[in-house]
Amino acid sequence: xxxxxxxxxxxxxxxxxxxxxxxxxxxxxxxxxxxxxxxxxxxxxxxxxxxxxxxxxxxxxxxxxxxxxxxxxxxxxxxxxxxxxxxxxxxxxxxxxxxxxxxxxxxxxxxxxxxxxxxxxxxxxxxxxxxxxxxxxxxxxxxxxxxxxxxxxxxxxxxxxxxxxxxxxxxxxxxxxxxxxxxxxxxxxxxxxxxxxxxxxxxxxxxxxxxxxxxxxxxxxxxxxxxxxxxxxxxxxxxxxxxxxxxxxxxxxxxxxxxxxxxxxxxxxxxxxxxxxxxxxxxxxxxxxxxxxxxxxxxxxxxxxxxxxxxxxxxxxxxxxxxxxxxxxxxxxxxxxxxxxxxxxxxxxxxxxxxxxxxxxxxxxxxxxxxxxxxxxxxxxxxxxxxxxxxxxxxxxxxxx
Numbered sequence: 499x500x501x502x503x504x505x506x507x508x509x510x511x512x513x514x515x516x517x518x519x520x521x522x523x524x525x526x527x528x529x530x531x532x533x534x535x536x537x538x539x540x541x542x543x544x545x546x547x548x549x550x551x552x553x554x555x556x557x558x559x560x561x562x563x564x565x566x567x568x569x570x571x572x573x574x575x576x577x578x579x580x581x582x583x584x585x586x587x588x589x590x591x592x593x594x595x596x597x598x599x600x601x602x603x604x605x606x607x608x609x610x611x612x613x614x615x616x617x618x619x620x621x622x623x624x625x626x627x628x629x630x631x632x633x634x635x636x637x638x639x640x641x642x643x644x645x646x647x648x649x650x651x652x653x654x655x656x657x658x659x660x661x662x663x664x665x666x667x668x669x670x671x672x673x674x675x676x677x678x679x680x681x682x683x684x685x686x687x688x689x690x691x692x693x694x695x696x697x698x699x700x701x702x703x704x705x706x707x708x709x710x711x712x713x714x715x716x717x718x719x720x721x722x723x724x725x726x727x728x729x730x731x732x733x734x735x736x737x738x739x740x741x742x743x744x745x746x747x748x749x750x751x752x753x754x755x756x757x758x759x760x761x762x763x764x765x766x767x768x769x770x771x772x773x774x775x776x777x778x779x780x781x782x783x784x785x786x787x788x789x790x791x792x793x794x795x796x797x798x799x800x801x802x803x804x805x806x807x808x809x810x811x812x813x814x815x816x817x818x819x820x821x822x823x824x825x826x827x828x829x830x831x832x833x834x835x836x837x838x839x840x841x842x843x844x845x846x847x848x849x850x851x852x853x854x855x856x857x858x859x860x861x862x863x864x865x866x867x868x869x870x871x872x873x874x875x876x877x878x879x880x881x882x883x884x885x886x887x888x889x890x891x892x893x894x895x896x897x898x899x
Contacts, residue, residue: 500678502530507579509604510550512540514654515586515620515663519545522585522666523553526673534575536560538591538604562603572603576610581673584608585646586620586663589631596637616672618646620663622655646672675744678726685894686729692769693721694762694776694808696736698755702800703787712777714738716824716864719886720773721747727890732765734758736776755779755805762808766815771893773822774809775848781805813843820897822846822889828853832867839869846870846896848889854879868892 506526510516523533535550537560547558559570576582584591584604594605595617608615617638625631626648635645646669650660664672695717699707718740721733725746733742733749736758742749752758755778766772781802791798809823823844825835828851835849849867865879868889877888 500674501526503532504530504677505532505534505578505580506673507534507536507575507582507607508554509582509584509608510535510537510541510545511584511586511588511591511604512538512543513586513588513620513663514544516541516544518663518666519585520549520553522669523550525666525670527553527555529670529674531673534578536575536604536607538602559603562606570603572606573610575607577612579611579613581614581616581676582608582611583616583618583669583673585616585618585669587617589619589621589625589628589634592617592619592631592634592638596634596641614676615641615643616646616669616676617643618663618669619648619661621648621661622653623657623659623661626659626661644672644676675726684728686724686727686771686890689729689770690732690765690768691724691729692732692734692762692765692772693717693724694734694758694774694778695721696738696740697777698736698758698779698805699753700755700779700782700805701786702783703789703791705790708779708782708802709737710777710779712736712738714740714776715862715882716885717773717775718742719882720775720889721749723883723886723890729771732769734761734765734776736778755782755808759806759808759811762812763815766812766819767817769819771820771822771897772812773889773893774812775824776808777826778808779805807842809844810842816843820845820893822848822893825849827851832869835867835869839871846893870896 510519526533533554534556535554535558539560542560551558562570564570595608600606600609639645646664648661649664651662652658653661696714697710697712699709701707714735721731724731725744731747733747735751737753750761752761782805784801784803812821821844825838825847827834831849831851835847839847847869850864854865862882863879864882864885866877866885868875
């Protein structure tokens with residue numbers, strides 16, 4: 499993992515969101531990070547040193563001097579860290595940070611830092627929207643600090659709005675992405691990559707539709723990996739519960755195959771690489787009922803018509819794009835995949851079989867074979883984020899030939 503062995507200094511300040519830090523520390527420690535916790539004195543009203551030290555496996559400090567008179571060296575803390583995270587960061591602490599008001603151990607350590615600093619603000623709605631807070635966040639960004647924006651939801655005051663600290667999962671992912679971006683080669687920088695993901699739904703009536711079991715996990719994993727490698731991603735997704743948040747990823751959500759066709763060809767011309775991982779419906783009802791179809795007869799016949807073949811059309815219109823297709827097969831897998839590679843003018847095809855346990859729809863894992871016009875590669879069952887790396891490694895190798 500990208501944070502394995504990284505030294506992360508977490509500074510907890512006096513806000514109700516401090517309780518969430520317990521979960522964050524546990525997650526980061528599980529991922530192999532070394533954690534040191536500092537607190538402002540007011541933070542002790544919300545979370546105990548005993549809990550934080552137990553989870554971090556290190557003593558927790560909140561004062562410049564210990565009870566026995568020894569100095570808690572803020573300079574050593576600052577130089578030790580690969581990253582400093584201020585979370586939750588109250589309006590008070592934020593103001594002290596950007597204006598140099600050094601009156602506690604956390605601020606003294608922050609002002610001695612040589613490493614990157616992340617800030618996860620947490621405060622009530624009106625405080626978060628106050629001009630002074632907005633200005634202080636802008637100043638922090640001008641200093642080069644990374645702001646993890648507060649989220650919208652119910653606040654401790656009972657108000658609903660923006661101000662609650664980002665969830666531990668979001669903070670953990672931001673930290674992981676930060677270290678990943680500093681270790682991964684920006685091999686796709688300057689490239690625009692079009693990715694389709696998820697299923698399409700073809701309406702029968704206002705209630706029912708024809709669809710499939712695709713979750714979109716493979717396409718979303720590909721989008722994240724491309725973004726980590728510096729590429730710009732245009733992600734066109736069918737109905738999926740998955741969310742994605744990265745400055746390099748532009749997501750467009752559609753429902754039907756026709757909508758996906760239209761959206762794909764808005765961006766295909768400007769794409770350097772196109773990866774069609776979506777499970778697009780081959781057929782759609784000829785007519786969509788305007789009202790819910792009632793259960794009157796013992797049987798129901800629906801006439802289907804063929805949807806436009808998005809991948810085939812991409813192959814026909816291909817100019818400079820490197821085009822990757824997917825094949826999910828249940829029989830004659832390799833023969834069908836190779837036929838698709840040729841007939842649809844693809845540069846590469848990724849084959850997965852429903853015969854392989856753990857592969858295909860809904861799973862977090864996949865087992866693939868990759869075919870190009872002159873080569874084939876087979877991979878073991880892996881997590882889909884690792885499969886995404888394998889796919890993009892082959893794409894990069896082929897482009898460089």
